[in-house]
Amino acid sequence: MRVVINGVEETDDFGSLEDLLQSRDMDPLTVVVEYNGQILRHEDLDRPLLDGDRIEIVQFVGGG
């Protein structure tokens, strides 16, 4: 399965978005996930990833 995560194409069996975040040590409560252009609510992160999905995972960082 090929998925674009934060602009990088990756091939793997990712399971759900929740699994993906967990495997990368990302806290679902402090990141925001955009799934194919749609912002997901935290409770919707159990959605399985499908071939061709585009995921953006963002968080707040220092800025002016």
Place this chain on the structure above:
Amino acid sequence: MEDPLLIAGLPLKSRLFIGTGKYGDDSLIPAVVKASGAEVITVALRRVEKGQKGILSHIPAGVRLLPNTSGARTAEEALRLARLARAAGCGDWIKIEVISDTRHLLPDGYETARATELLVKEGFVALPYINADLYVARACVSAGAAAVMPLGAPIGTNRGLQTREMLAIIIEEIEIPVVVDAGLGRPSHACEAMEMGASACLVNTAIASARDPVLMAEAFGLSVRAGRESFLARAGAMKGLGERASASSPLTGFLDGMGK
């Protein structure tokens, strides 16, 4: 003295907003926030890099988060970033920042005004970062901005109030709060902006790049307050260059042989 700044109905005691970028050590941020007295703090939104922790854990409870849309080059990109920021669950205040010029980092007035319109329609409290340009400021006001944030000098330059004349015009003409943002490099710059009648100042680089950011944060807090009180106190008239001086002590009642 009670003199709150009202933004979108929220009363703020401190007229200093601070940024969280460029700190060598983010763990300084809670002490910086406390020393500055700031109640409004800016943050940016970025892709999560593996193992990278966000900034939220360093931000004390009770402050108002002001996420910016840095990275946006168009109004639509600003809207996308604003929606993501709101989804993070930290309120609906947004500093609109739309920049496509990567060398001078000057905000694009046209796209910024358009972004303001888009965001306000979606219920955001929009604080656009703009050039010190009256027409852009007016366009943002018409679009429903909660405040305008004109720059004092290009961002991160610490060069102070290079746009002084234009800021004075904006302060004179614009009815909503005017927050001087970008370029303020010294507490004296912020103080002067406040004496000119700015509603608030936003400072990041000058504090973050100081040898002692916590002490500098305190200095900025004091200077913004001093400038505000000076503005409210209404300074006496300034004499022209070379004009006759005016004694502070009486010129009468000298002792014999003096004052002749």
